[in-house]
Amino acid sequence: MLKYQSVAQSIEHEIQTKDLTQGERLPSLTELMTQYNTSKSTIIKALDVLEKNNRIFQVRGSGIFVRRNQRKGLIDLQTNRGFSSDMEDARLSAKVLSFAKVTPTNEICQHLRCSPDEPVFHVKRLRLKDNKILCVEDSYYLTTVVPYLNTEILEHSIFEYLKTSYQLQVGFSEKYLSVGKLSQSNADYLTLSIDDPCLITHEIFYSRNGVPFDYSTNTYHYLNANFFLQITNTTI
């Protein structure tokens, strides 16, 4: 564990345990330096991490303040772990609808930058939270990056499996969102009616060295799924 990471975790822990609310002030830079017995730059680096994660905001000449948010039960659009691995996300589950090696369509080849000759895994799952249906998920995985999958893995977290078994972590991802009307088949899966509204997302997941390996389409239940996102202003 790096020094700045442990400082960041420790400050985060303070915020949680003291249950600080939005706008409450943290110790100053110099105080944090002596408190953690480290250099100014390391503290700044730790604070940058917290700021990037929307936990604090810094005001020049004034101080460091807590940023609080996350209404409960909302889906955080800014994580790229699929869904799982948050504290309270134990209540999430997945039901495998189908699972097979298939020949990729042109669209998939384009997003995963692969040739039509390479087969890919196609996984269709129903995602649930507290037994309420969240969405239908259609995922395609590059077999060159993800050589093996089984239903056991698919019922839990794929990304968790990839991390522990292959040291493969998501580096970054892209999401595309649109709104539409449900097809008959998706309406059936979501126990809604045809032409009911839905949010459709297309996501591409890249490894840490920039290789796309997962292309997924999600169709969300318009009543059970709500989303949030936090933005910090930066100017290039």
Added chain:
Amino acid sequence: MLKYQSVAQSIEHEIQTKDLTQGERLPSLTELMTQYNTSKSTIIKALDVLEKNNRIFQVRGSGIFVRRNQRKGLIDLQTNRGFSSDMEDARLSAKVLSFAKVTPTNEICQHLRCSPDEPVFHVKRLRLKDNKILCVEDSYYLTTVVPYLNTEILEHSIFEYLKTSYQLQVGFSEKYLSVGKLSQSNADYLTLSIDDPCLITHEIFYSRNGVPFDYSTNTYHYLNANFFLQITNTTI
């Protein structure tokens, strides 16, 4: 202009003019140091800015690579400028539907952390892009922070006005997204039918020192508005 900012801009400019594609490699840290005649930390800071803005990704032991994205015509969920002020966003416009000082409801008071005695500005606008209707926007502004508005301003960018006239910049914001069915009145504004699908967003904008001053609800045209977002993995 700070040194790291000008370095960041300069690298960004290189990417644009050379039209580098995703995955193309940039000069190494040491090369950039000599090229810009500055210290390692300053280069790192510049690269951090670019990384935060999803323009590059860095791979330890390997190099610095271009990250390219932005399909055209999509709404970037990660900006907090309302809409305007991108290069190609000149094509965006607004039509004022109504504009008045009103007494805030409880919901608004809560989000803007104000008392029900303080009047707030209520602005209702139709947002258009290339004369295609994007959304209906309902905004509430704290009069303590935004003391004056007029239709002239509202037809252009409010945030631009706040910046130039009051040195007021958005520090950060929150967005909440959900999907629903159109009411009759919103359907009329969007020239759609009642019960057609729509994306509804609630946004709270905070100044740089953490004061919420704008609470907005947007109802998007489900065919004309599409969205995207880029995520970089960070672990606290």
Added chain:
DNA sequence: GAGTGGTCTAGACCACTGT
């Protein structure tokens, strides 16, 4: 003017990737 966050430097050392 005291206190706070932010920039910038030079340099030592570490950790990972590729060949």
Added chain:
DNA sequence: CAGTGGTCTAGACCACTCT
């Protein structure tokens, strides 16, 4: 093993806020 990005330090100096 050479080259690359990443961590950490100590210290000088700058810019802003608050009262």
